[in-house]
Amino acid sequence: MEKYELSDYQWEQIKDEIPPKTSKSGRARREPRELLNAIVWVARTGAPWCELPEKYGPWHTAYNNFRKWTEDGTIRRIFEKITPTREETDGTYVCAHQHSAGIKKSK
Numbered sequence: 001m002e003k004y005e006l007s008d009y010q011w012e013q014i015k016d017e018i019p020p021k022t023s024k025s026g027r028a029r030r031e032p033r034e035l036l037n038a039i040v041w042v043a044r045t046g047a048p049w050c051e052l053p054e055k056y057g058p059w060h061t062a063y064n065n066f067r068k069w070t071e072d073g074t075i076r077r078i079f080e081k082i083t084p085t086r087e088e089t090d091g092t093y094v095c096a097h098q099h100s101a102g103i104k105k106s107k
Contacts, residue, residue, distance in 0.1 A: 004041040006033065010082045017077050019069070030057055030065075036078070038062035 006014075011033055018032040038056035042049060052059040069075045 004044045005037045006040060006082070011036075013081050014078045017074055017081070019072065019074055030061055035062055035065045039066050039075070042066075 014036075015032070018036075021029045034056060038052055038059075039062060041047075041056065042052060042062070049059045049063045052062060056062060066075065069078075
């Protein structure tokens with residue numbers, strides 16, 4: 001697993017959310033996990049789709065699946081399952097108020 005890819009645990013949580021292939025083109029479907037890793041890579045890096053690394057396959061395939069899954073609600077369900085809730089966050093997600101900086105108190 002690389003930095004911007006789904007962990008095995010995350011994949012187990014969401015693999016049943018992937019809709020079955022509906023195209024009758026006869027072509028083999030790319031692995032859903034590979035497509036999701038491509039989508040996550042773009043989401044986490046903020047890079048344009050056309051800069052997707054070759055190891056994820058053609059960028060337009062990932063983009064087309066992203067659009068289709070966005071329209072049918074699949075992406076929302078997937079990200080809801082893999083995004084930590086407020087109860088699961090730790091101190092790395094907490095921002096301190098600007099006035100909480102260590103200012104000396106007057107006596």
